[in-house]
Amino acid sequence: MSVPKPTCLINAYMPTNAAQSLDEYKECLDIIFNIKSKYDQSHNIILCGDLNGTLISTRNNKHDISLKQFTSDNGLKPTRDIQSKPTYFHTDGKATSQQSAINGHWTNKLRLECEEKSTLQNLTISNLTIGVTHPVWATVSSSVSDIRKAITKSRMLTGTYLLQAHRHRFNQAEVDPICPNCRTENEDLCHVLTTCPLYVNTRIALYTPIKNFIVSIISASTWATHFSNREAICTLIVDCQSFANLNIIPNNPEILGKIENMSRIYCYEIHKKRLSAEI
Known part of the structure; x- marks a missing residue:
């Protein structure tokens, strides 16, 4: 009687797509690789969380390219049709990362509240963005x-x-x-x-x-x-x-x-x- 493999869930929260973030992003992928290598034979590996990159073919920023190469080299595949069913959406309707989706929500809320404040008439409210310093x-x-x-x-x-x-x-x-x-x-x-x-x-x-x-x-x-x-x-x-x-x-x-x-x-x-x- 065969015993099913247990699951190893690697829940990663990857660096944002900032100017100098690629080295840090690759370091995190190395850590994920080490965890996967340790449990690959004994467990079913599932990589999840906010990877701050996408496997969707229509987007290719520096994180996306590294993530696509990493998943290809390590035999990791999405569990669903990511082209037609993306997980997170920005307020503009486009697929995005979890962090970007959350920041987008609070950015909209911030701008709406600022528009109600007469004291902020000199502030360029449309440029306010969560995570971006004025x-x-x-x-x-x-x-x-x-x-x-x-x-x-x-x-x-x-x-x-x-x-x-x-x-x-x-x-x-x-x-x-x-x-x-x-x-x-x-x-x-x-x-x-x-x-x-x-x-x-x-x-x-x-x-x-x-x-x-x-x-x-x-x-x-x-x-x-x-x-x-x-x-x-x-x-x-x-x-x-x-x-x-x-x-x-x-x-x-x-x-x-x-x-x-x-x-x-x-x-x-x-x-x-x-x-x-x-x-």
Whole structure:
């Protein structure tokens, strides 16, 4: 009487498809190979989990190629017709990995909740993605001074940088929304970053390089068409990604990173000037 082989279930959670992930991915495949080699003769081997790669023939990123080669070399075959019955789906309807499917779900939820927050009007919500660091932090160094600048920029970006216009909403009877430094209009973020005469010298020194850099890329006429009002300038300084999404600025990480670095300094220097005026 023959005794059926027990099952060896190898449940793997593989590295994501990041820039430097292939070596780590292959190391994990080596570990799986060692486990399989040890139990291959005595057990039925089942490989499962989130492999962050696919055997579907229509996709061939670096993980997919390694996974297909590994399964072919080791005689591992899918238990179902993966071409017609993929397991996980992204919100766009395409087959994907388990982790990508989960991240896609929470990304959609995050964006929907952000769209309901009026304080996030300066944030490019459509670019928010679970697992992807926002440029305000992705481009910052580890120095204390840079971290301070990024914190200030993040507060402006998320609507938590309190100004007179914000305080007025919470206490309309006692708080005047007018800018205490120039008394010309309400002190909101657009006023502080683009209009208040108290910061004119700071703006001349730091805004001009931002403008010149962008004009050198998109031309003066394109600049005049899209950046002729202060609301557009404010959006550019706080989160330039929205203009990249509209193809006004090239969606190039190096270009966007340079704009982010310059605008982070711009926001922080105006913040310091504002603090000194309050003392």
